[in-house]
Amino acid sequence: MAQWQCVGFCHGVMNTDNMSLLGLTIDYGPFGFMDAFDPGHICNHTDQQGRYAYARQPQVAFWNLHALAHALLPLLGEDGGDAGSDDAAAQERVQQRALAALEPYKDEFATAMLAGLRAKLGLAQARDEDRDLCDDFLRRMAADRTDFTITFRRLAAFSTAPGATNDAVRDPFIDREAFDAWAARYAERLRSEGRSDAERAAAMNRVNPKFVLRNHLAETAIRHAREGDCSEVQRLHALLERPFDEQPGNEADAALPPDWATQLEVSCSS
Numbered sequence: 001m002a003q004w005q006c007v008g009f010c011h012g013v014m015n016t017d018n019m020s021l022l023g024l025t026i027d028y029g030p031f032g033f034m035d036a037f038d039p040g041h042i043c044n045h046t047d048q049q050g051r052y053a054y055a056r057q058p059q060v061a062f063w064n065l066h067a068l069a070h071a072l073l074p075l076l077g078e079d080g081g082d083a084g085s086d087d088a089a090a091q092e093r094v095q096q097r098a099l100a101a102l103e104p105y106k107d108e109f110a111t112a113m114l115a116g117l118r119a120k121l122g123l124a125q126a127r128d129e130d131r132d133l134c135d136d137f138l139r140r141m142a143a144d145r146t147d148f149t150i151t152f153r154r155l156a157a158f159s160t161a162p163g164a165t166n167d168a169v170r171d172p173f174i175d176r177e178a179f180d181a182w183a184a185r186y187a188e189r190l191r192s193e194g195r196s197d198a199e200r201a202a203a204m205n206r207v208n209p210k211f212v213l214r215n216h217l218a219e220t221a222i223r224h225a226r227e228g229d230c231s232e233v234q235r236l237h238a239l240l241e242r243p244f245d246e247q248p249g250n251e252a253d254a255a256l257p258p259d260w261a262t263q264l265e266v267s268c269s270s
Helices: 054-075 088-102 104-120 130-144 148-155 176-193 197-204 215-226 231-240 259-263
Strands: 009-011 031-033
Touching: 009 054, 054 088, 054 104, 088 104, 104 130, 104 197, 130 176, 176 197, 215 231, 215 259
Parallel strands: none
Antiparallel strands: 009 031
C-alpha cells in the first residue's frame, strides 16, 4: 500500500477481500491515479462516505487486519488453553493477544511510507527531521492542488545552487512565499548530503514516474476500443511499460489533464 500511495494511486474498494494473507493488495478496480493532490480524494464515485479516500487507506487496511484477527480468534490461544473457552477472562486474553499482534502494522506502514517519500525527494540519508520535511511538502501540494505526478517529477530538476530560483518546480504553487520557505530547508538538507544535483536527479527519476495511467488517457483508449480501434490501448500499454523513461514524443501523455477529465467518474460497475 505504501508503494502505490507513493505514486498517487488510489484503490477504490480497499476492503477485506482485497487484501491477501500474503500482505498483498489486490483487485485494483475501480482505481485511479490522482491528478491534483488531495488527501481526501475519492476515486470511486459510489464511495459516497469517502471510506476509501486516499488518506484513509492506511486506516482501512488496519481495520481489515482487525477483521482478520477477529475471524481467527477461535483458533488462537491453543498453547494457553484459552481457545474456544467459555471463560470471559480467557476470551479477553485471546482478544488482547490478537489485537497486540496488529500493532506493528502502524509503525511498519509509517516506516515504509516515509522511506518512499525520502526516495521521492532524493534524500539518500535517513534523519529525524525528514518526516516534517516530507509532510510539509505534501501539505503545500494539497493546499495549492498541484499535480501529484508532475510535481514530484519536476522536483528532480531542483537546483541547490545558491540563488537558484527553481522556477519549473516553483511555478505550480500558488503560495510562492510558502514554497520558497520550504525550498530553502530542502536545499540545505540536500547540500548537507554532499551528492551532486545530477546524481540525485537520476535517482529521483527512477522512483518518480513521468507517465501514469491517468483517467483521461484510459477514457480515450476505451472510446477508441469501443469503436473497434485498439491501437490506443496498445500504445498506452507500451508507454506504461517504461513509466520512468523520458520517451520523447509522448510529452502530451505527461501533461496536465484536460478540463473535461475532472468530469470522469469511476465506479464498481465501470
